[in-house]
Structure formats: C-alpha cells, structure tokens
Amino acid sequence: MVLYVSDAEACRRFWTGRVGRAEKDRSQAGPFLIVKVGFADQGFAFELVPLALMKDKPDGLDSTTPSIAFHVENLEATHSTLTSRGVQATEVGEHSGVASFAFSDNEGRWFAATHG
Numbered sequence: 001m002v003l004y005v006s007d008a009e010a011c012r013r014f015w016t017g018r019v020g021r022a023e024k025d026r027s028q029a030g031p032f033l034i035v036k037v038g039f040a041d042q043g044f045a046f047e048l049v050p051l052a053l054m055k056d057k058p059d060g061l062d063s064t065t066p067s068i069a070f071h072v073e074n075l076e077a078t079h080s081t082l083t084s085r086g087v088q089a090t091e092v093g094e095h096s097g098v099a100s101f102a103f104s105d106n107e108g109r110w111f112a113a114t115h116g
Contacts, residue, residue, distance in 0.1 A: 001046040002112070004063040008033045008048040015048075029053060029098050053095055062110075069112040075099055078113050 005011045012035040015021045022040035026033060032053050038045030046066070054063050072078045079092050079101050089103040100114040 002049050002067040002069050003046055004051050004054060004067070005048045006051055008035050008050055011035070011048045012037060029095065056093075056095070067110065067112060069100075069114055072113050072115065075101070075113060075115045082113075 015037040021037045024045045025036040032050045035048045036045045092101045
C-alpha cells in the first residue's frame with residue numbers, strides 16, 4: 001500500500017514517533033526518499049511516497065487516497081498479460097529509477113505494478 005505524502009521524512013517521524021510503528025525499509029528514487037513503515041511484529045507495511053514522484057500520474061489517479069502497488073518479478077510480462085486481457089494500462093516507464101506502470105480496474109481505480 002502506498003500513501004502519497006508531501007514530506008516522507010516528516011511522515012516517517014509521525015508514524016514511528018507518535019503512532020509507534022517501525023521503519024521497515026527506506027530507499028531513494030532519484031532525489032526522493034521512500035520510507036516503508038508498519039508494525040514491528042507483522043509483515044504488513046505501507047510506503048510513504050512523495051507526491052512529486054507522481055507528477056506524471058495517469059488521469060483519474062486520486063493521490064489523496066492510499067494506492068495499492070503490486071511488486072512483480074517480470075514487469076514487461078505482467079504488462080503484456082494485463083493488456084492482452086483488455087486491462088487499461090499505462091506504458092512501462094521509469095520514474096526516478098523505479099520501473100513501473102499503472103493499470104485500472106473495471107470501476108476506474110488505479111493500481112501500480114513495480115519491479116520487485
């Protein structure tokens with residue numbers, strides 16, 4: 001799950017300091033910090049992703065609500081499978097060093113697929 005944020009570091013401090021969640025991972029996407037936070041004793045976590053990374057977002061993507069990203073081993077094959085089944089999808093692209101594409105469900109909600 002992804003939360004789009006203005007300042008990933010400030011949000012990390014909120015979730016770890018005030019809410020008591022654990023920092024699970026952090027990475028850089030170009031100049032942008034992405035932080036993963038969650039419960040220390042559980043596998044579930046969500047990523048705090050800077051809104052600036054979404055400047056080329058697909059039409060209809062609501063960056064004010066959480067988004068779900070699927071991490072896949074073969075991004076091109078996943079893209080090909082979805083589009084061959086009639087799923088609306090953006091082209092595979094790279095944003096600050098992260099390869100991904102977005103796709104829409106039958107009701108217009110957008111999801112992301114990233115190489116992972």
